[in-house]
Amino acid sequence: MSTRIAFLKGHGTENDFVIVPDPENALDLPPAAVAALCDRRAGLGGDGLLHVVRSAAHPEARGMAAEAEWFMDYRNGDGSVAEMCGNGVRVFARYLQHAGHVTEGDLAVATRGGVKTVHIAKNGDVTVGMGRALLPAGDVEVSVGEREWPARNVNMGNPHAVAFVADLDHAGDLYAPPSHAPAGAYPDGVNVEFVVDRGPRHVAMRVHERGSGETRSCGTGACAVAVATARRDGLDPAATGTPATYTVDVPGGTLVITERPDGEIEMTGPAVIVAEGEFDSAWLEGVLA
Numbered sequence: 001m002s003t004r005i006a007f008l009k010g011h012g013t014e015n016d017f018v019i020v021p022d023p024e025n026a027l028d029l030p031p032a033a034v035a036a037l038c039d040r041r042a043g044l045g046g047d048g049l050l051h052v053v054r055s056a057a058h059p060e061a062r063g064m065a066a067e068a069e070w071f072m073d074y075r076n077g078d079g080s081v082a083e084m085c086g087n088g089v090r091v092f093a094r095y096l097q098h099a100g101h102v103t104e105g106d107l108a109v110a111t112r113g114g115v116k117t118v119h120i121a122k123n124g125d126v127t128v129g130m131g132r133a134l135l136p137a138g139d140v141e142v143s144v145g146e147r148e149w150p151a152r153n154v155n156m157g158n159p160h161a162v163a164f165v166a167d168l169d170h171a172g173d174l175y176a177p178p179s180h181a182p183a184g185a186y187p188d189g190v191n192v193e194f195v196v197d198r199g200p201r202h203v204a205m206r207v208h209e210r211g212s213g214e215t216r217s218c219g220t221g222a223c224a225v226a227v228a229t230a231r232r233d234g235l236d237p238a239a240t241g242t243p244a245t246y247t248v249d250v251p252g253g254t255l256v257i258t259e260r261p262d263g264e265i266e267m268t269g270p271a272v273i274v275a276e277g278e279f280d281s282a283w284l285e286g287v288l289a
Ligand SMILES: N[C@@H](CCC[C@H](N)C(=O)O)C(=O)O
Pocket: 015, 048, 076, 081, 082, 083, 084, 085, 086, 087, 088, 158, 159, 191, 209, 210, 211, 212, 215, 217, 218, 219, 220, 221
């Protein structure tokens, strides 16, 4: 028997998500189902999917239930699992507010990258405490076609390679993932950011996301870019005791990132619920058959 399954559509700087509320974790969402839902022609369409589950109801989040009532079970558009999604967690918080589960102010959200603190401001922007960046040692390089660039390896819970380029167009059409070297640098794949300067503490980026392709924004990517740019500029808040704030333009908008002297990184930007509706479980079963 077919049932109606609720979904919403939301975005943060045009990094867009299918949102599936499922508080008791009753839905089966294998990778193929996620990919079908995120398909832009035959499905609902999104860079990724936010499965909204109570932490106590999800085996990966039970240990965080005392700290955070809700778990962001994030999936990339191809159905793969990622540790963290910075825009996703801001849109996730906006959904919780929209659904009446929380009001503006602070809330904790469980993710595979740990518990994140999110602040829903009165002016509408959503800020997330992203934790600290790790900067693994060792040179990495990314390439697209004939062009190659040295890149900074930054881990924001998920892996990134940040390359400073002369022109964002040099990254090409980004239909295929950029190559990277050495081959073993990212055993689980990598998100690749291309960065140009726009002004003092102001950069612009494009991104090719692991599991989603080129997207119009990536929150963890923007944080990786802010940290890589700060180090390139000779700024290390932990050493100087002074926070470093960068404005990061992405194709879908602007994010503001601050790295504090304790290493904690905060990211602020818009998070929007666009629509809500229902799909028929029979459609999904048909796609998966
Ligand atoms: N768009 C996200 C990142 C999503 C996960 C990424 N594709 C990965 O596989 O690590 C963001 O806003 O951070």
